[in-house]
Amino acid sequence: MSDSSRVRSGSTLEIRDLHVAVEDKEILRGVNLTVRSGETHAIMGPNGSGKSTLAYAIAGHPKYTVTGGQVLLDGVDLLELSVDERARAGLFLAMQYPVEVPGVSVSNFLRSAVTSVRGEAPKLREFAKDLKAGMDALSIDAAFAQRNLNEGFSGGEKKRHEILQLELLKPKIAVLDETDSGLDVDALRVVSEGINRFRDSGETGVLLITHYTRILRYVKPDFVHVFAGGRIVEQGGPELADKLEAEGYEAYTKASV
Amino acid sequence: MGLETKPLSTLHEKASYNVEDFPVPTGREEEWRFTPLSRLKGLHNGAAAAGGVLVHVDAAPEVTVETVGRDDQRLGKAYVPADRVSAQAFAVFEKATVLTVAREAVASKPTVITLTGSGAGAAYGHILVKLEPMAEAVFVLDHQGSAVYADNVEFVVGEGATLKVISLQDWADDAVHVSHHHALLGKDATFRSFVVTLGGDLVRLSPSVSYSGPGGDADLTGLYFVDAGQHMEHRLLVDHSQPNCKSNVVYKGALQGEDAHAVWIGDVIIRVEAEGTDTYELNRNLLLTDGARADSVPNLEILTGEVAGAGHASASGRLDDEHIFYLQARGIPFDDARRLVIRGFFAQLLEKIELPELRERVLGKVEAELEK
Incomplete structure (x- = not known):
């Protein structure tokens, strides 16, 4: 891949003073963050700090009400768009708990998603090839494509399937919400490799939300942000993750009260 | 023949060929409380004017087709009417269609019975499908057109025979249809019923199953889509009175629009003698809009302690x-x-x-x- 093609699609996600409430309770209290293509940002924080709220609010989940601020993807305010329009604009959210959808097969779902995001149906043969390559890379069994979406999937299968979608949909910005949770070491490695393949294209930015530092050994962040009390309370480089590993979140949870 | 006075299950109170044994329903009775009687166009009280439903049979070569009169001794053997409309239909139908598959015969193609309503006025029908031992056949009941129709359909599945039936209620918007489908399963018989209800102003279909020997296996599936103003009611009854029989009931429906109304009653009785029964019933309703209503009532009555499995589930909700x-x-x-x-x-x-x-x-x- 030439350097010029990498520069071409540089994208930027700008979160400006974002405030979000759930049922009148304010969860996010002014989040500011900019993610550019080629960058990996880790957001770390204790449970209940609002990390997942940030992910779902950006994606447009109806449970979350944005009470202030902006989320711009290449200058377009995502908050003005419907959930599917945000995805088609280039945003992807890998979910912590992907929902089971009975009667909808993985292959049918993936083809519909790829068709929607690309704006045209992929050629059948090409799609089958991409799908097989993607599944092989993530050590997903071929029979998986005929199963119902997330139905009866193990925790590891669900997460691998999220990363498969990431690789097929090629978003500009990917938000990964605790993709590492519930994975054993082998699954974590496979999933991390998928994320790294996606990052290596250089055309995408990654916002990695996690509670634990474990995944950061496989997916090296450029920036680490500590989230507490609904906002970012400290920022730094990868060394900040090491500090958290050693000291935990205690200092931040106290400070945010 | 009068009412059966033997204390049956609470779920199956009456059975009689005589219309007068069933009072004209008022809407307060348990079995009528969900049905909008004013839309039955007189089927329940004898006020309906005469009309017609044309019966056409496209049969497999292995199936014998007969049109018979009321006096044919084979009719009404498997099924005794269980409510007023059913008894009314049994009392006044003029011709019945009898379809027979001989012992060990295997039908080479589905037999399609098309019932076409010809507009105003009421019609009454009776169909008997009889599979002799070890026979196998697929039947399709295809209901079309505009009708006010009450009928009884008897399925007699002989020992070791396999009967598959697809009943499609694809009526015109103004049709009213009240129907009983009863299957009597012989020893080791297999019965598969697939009911699809899509069209009609009011459809009230009561599929029931009973067993005359052990080892019978019934699978009843239903799919309905209810639009604004439509009333679609399915009343299932599986009566386990023989040991080691199976039944599985799965009905699913979607509803959309103002006053779309679905009713599902799932009655299963496991009698004292029905040891080793394995039964499950499920109903799911998907309410796609406001203003639609689904009533779902599973009833499981277990009178023996020795069941292999018995369960039911019912859920109605939005997307x-x-x-x-x-x-x-x-x-x-x-x-x-x-x-x-x-x-x-x-x-x-x-x-x-x-x-x-x-x-x-x-x-x-x-x-x-x-x-x-």
Whole structure:
């Protein structure tokens, strides 16, 4: 891949003073963050700090009400768009708990998603090839494509399937919400490799939300942000993750009260 | 013949050939309380004017087709009417259709019985499908047109025989249909029923199953799509009175529009003598809009301690926001996401229709409903 093609699609996600409430309770209290293509940002924080709220609010989940601020993807305010329009604009959210959808097969779902995001149906043969390559890379069994979406999937299968979608949909910005949770070491490695393949294209930015530092050994962040009390309370480089590993979140949870 | 006075289960109170044994329903009775009597066009009180439903049979060569009079001794052997409309239909039908598959015969193609309503006025019908021991056949009941129709359909499945029936209620918008489908399963008989109710102003279909020997296996599947103003009622009764029989009931429906009303009653009786019974029943309703209503009442009455399995489940709800969100978060527009989820809701049922042509027709109808 030439350097010029990498520069071409540089994208930027700008979160400006974002405030979000759930049922009148304010969860996010002014989040500011900019993610550019080629960058990996880790957001770390204790449970209940609002990390997942940030992910779902950006994606447009109806449970979350944005009470202030902006989320711009290449200058377009995502908050003005419907959930599917945000995805088609280039945003992807890998979910912590992907929902089971009975009667909808993985292959049918993936083809519909790829068709929607690309704006045209992929050629059948090409799609089958991409799908097989993607599944092989993530050590997903071929029979998986005929199963119902997330139905009866193990925790590891669900997460691998999220990363498969990431690789097929090629978003500009990917938000990964605790993709590492519930994975054993082998699954974590496979999933991390998928994320790294996606990052290596250089055309995408990654916002990695996690509670634990474990995944950061496989997916090296450029920036680490500590989230507490609904906002970012400290920022730094990868060394900040090491500090958290050693000291935990205690200092931040106290400070945010 | 008078009322059976033997203390039956509370779920199956009456059985009689005599209309007068059943008072004219008022709507307060348990078995009529969900049905809008004013829309029955007189089927329940004898006020209905005469009309017609044309019966056409396209039979497999292995199936004997007869049109017989009321006096044919084979009629009404398997089934005794269980309510007023059923008794009324049994009392006044003029011709019955009798379809017989001989011992060990295997029908080489489905036998399609098309019932076409010819407009105003009431009609009464009776059909008997009889599979002799070890026979195998597929039957399709295809209800079309505009009608006010009450009928009883008897399925007699002989020892070791296999009968598959698809009943399609694809009536015109103004049709009224009250029907009993009763299957009597012999020893080791297999019965597969697939009911699809899509059209009509009011459809009240009561599929029931009883067993005359051990080892019978009944699988009853239903799919309905109820639009604004439609009343679609399915009243299931499986009466386990023989040991080691199975029954599985799965009915699923989608409702949309003002006053769309679905009723599902799932009665299962496991009698003292029915040891080793394995039964499960499930009803799911998907309410796609405000103003639609689904009543779902499973009743499981177990009179023996020795069952292999007995369970029921019933749930009515809206489209799951989380399903729609997940699909939309992958770029799929809302309308497409909704269609995918609803198609998925019916997918496992549709797979059970073994006739590709019919499956496509039903799927096409469901898709058309979703476009409305």
